[in-house]
Amino acid sequence: MRFATWNVNSIRARxxxxxDWLQRSxxxxxxxxxxxCRPSQFPFQRFEDAxxxxxxxGLNQWNGVxxxxxxxxxxxxxxxxxxxxxxxxxxxxxxxxxTFDGVRLWSLYVPNGRELDxxxxxxxxxxxxxxxxxxxxxxxxxxxxxxxxxxxxxxRDEDVWSMDFFAGRTHVSAxxxxxxxxxxxLGFRDVxxxxxxxxxxxxxxxxLRFPRNEGMRIDFILGSPEFASEVTGASIDRDERKGExxxxxxxxxxDWGPDDRPMVF
DNA sequence: ATGGTTGATCCTCAA
Numbered sequence: 223m224r225f226a227t228w229n230v231n232s233i234r235a236r237x238x239x240x241x242d243w244l245q246r247s248x249x250x251x252x253x254x255x256x257x258x259c260r261p262s263q264f265p266f267q268r269f270e271d272a273x274x275x276x277x278x279x280g281l282n283q284w285n286g287v288x289x290x291x292x293x294x295x296x297x298x299x300x301x302x303x304x305x306x307x308x309x310x311x312x313x314x315x316x317x318x319x320x321t322f323d324g325v326r327l328w329s330l331y332v333p334n335g336r337e338l339d340x341x342x343x344x345x346x347x348x349x350x351x352x353x354x355x356x357x358x359x360x361x362x363x364x365x366x367x368x369x370x371x372x373x374x375x376x377x378r379d380e381d382v383w384s385m386d387f388f389a390g391r392t393h394v395s396a397x398x399x400x401x402x403x404x405x406x407x408l409g410f411r412d413v414x415x416x417x418x419x420x421x422x423x424x425x426x427x428x429x430l431r432f433p434r435n436e437g438m439r440i441d442f443i444l445g446s447p448e449f450a451s452e453v454t455g456a457s458i459d460r461d462e463r464k465g466e467x468x469x470x471x472x473x474x475x476x477d478w479g480p481d482d483r484p485m486v487f
Numbered sequence: 488a489t490g491g492t493t494g495a496t497c498c499t500c501a502a
Contacts, residue, residue, distance in 0.1 A: 231502085232494055256502085258495065283495045334502060374502095426502085427492035470493080470502080 223293075223479045224248055225327065227370035227443060228462075229255040229424075229471035233286075236469060237265045240290075241272045243462060243473065250292050251322050252473075253329035253370040254278075257286030257315075264288075279315045287318045287329040287371070295320040304352040308333075308345055316349070325449070325478070326360070330371030335392035343392060346374070350401040358408050360446075366478075367446035369410065372424075372471065374440055375402045377412075380420065381439035383431075393440065410444040413476055417456040424471045425463055432463050441474050452478050 226249045230236050233254065244252060252274075257264065260280045269276045269290050278288030279300045289295055299319040308314050316331040330353070333346040353369075360367055375398045376382045388394045406412070422437025431437060445453060455477040462472040 235494065256494095284501075336501085430491055433491095467493095 223250045223323070223325075223481075224475060224477055225251050225253075225325075225368065225370070225443070226473045226475040227253040227255070227329065227372075227441060228473040229331070229372040229441060229469060231256045231469040231471065232258040233264060233288075234259055236467060237268050239462070239465075239467065239469075241268050241274075243459070244269075244274060244290060245272055247459070247473070247475065249473075249475065251327060252290045253318075253327060254288045254290065255286070255329060255331040255372045257288055258283050259286055277318065277320055279318045281313075281315045285315045285331055287315055287331050289318065289320050289322075289327070289329055291320075291322055293322045295322060297321045297326075302328075302353060302356045304356060306345060306348045306352055309341075317353070324366065326363075326365055326367040328367075328369045328371070330369055330373070332372060332374045334374050335398070338390065338392060338395060346392075347397055347401055350398075350404075354401070354404045354408065357405065357410070361409055364448055365446070366449040366452065368413070368449045368476075369405065369442075369444045370474075371442075372440060373402060373442050375399065376438050376440055377402050377442075378439075381422075383422070383434075383436035383438070393438065405444050409447055411447070411450040413443050413445040413450050413453045414456040414458070414474055418458055421458045421460065423458055423474055427470050441471055443474060443476055445476075449478070452480065454478065
């Protein structure tokens with residue numbers, strides 16, 4: 223099976239690209255973030271015509287998470303217990319869980335944080351702590367489980383194009399990196415890094431960041447031990463940042479399952 | 488060519 227995650231930055235602006243990519247890439251389940259729409263606005267038919275069912279969670283023009291899959295989704299859950307609210311606007315559409323053929327997946331859009339002294343930064347850290355608290359319990363199920371999405375954290379210095387540029391900014395701060403590391407300490411593994419030690423997943427639209435390859439690695443797939451042990455490959459589809467109307471993020475893909483296992487002795 | 492973003496509830500906010 224092939225699983226992927228992609229912050230599509232508006233599904234309505236990019237449905238052609240996303241559906242074309244799904245079919246071309248032979249993906250079974252795609253976790254999507256930043257759909258930027260409510261269910262009534264989602265182009266469900268375009269996915270269904272391509273053989274994919276969609277489950278999505280969207281409340282307004284911001285955030286929005288979902289799954290497109292060739293496998294039926296079971297036990298679909300919006301948000302997680304204890305997920306913090308954002309001020310008066312309440313719960314945001316940043317997490318959707320679903321099970322596909324026994325594999326539990328989460329599509330996650332971690333709050334951006336904006337600046338270190340911004341209330342969104344505290345919200346981001348609180349949100350990650352609440353997720354980790356719940357995810358610790360999910361691991362006890364000893365079921366294949368993966369947390370997939372836009373984490374808005376660059377865990378290593380080499381995950382940003384310039385540490386000088388990011389000095390004093392979000393995504394690289396010690397508290398954010400500690401929040402990410404907590405998932406690793408719980409037993410999750412970055413299942414892409416062993417196959418691809420280098421490579422960005424995001425380039426800002428501004429300042430010619432992509433032509434200059436001034437990007438960030440902030441989209442990750444963290445697998446439980448039961449998930450990680452069945453991963454047989456991974457890729458980052460950098461080409462999806464090219465061409466007409468790209469998202470500012472690119473897809474991150476893992477190949478998974480006993481049927482995909484190459485011969486290992 | 489000495490510049491340079493995109494998307495949404497679209498002239499302001501979010502990333």
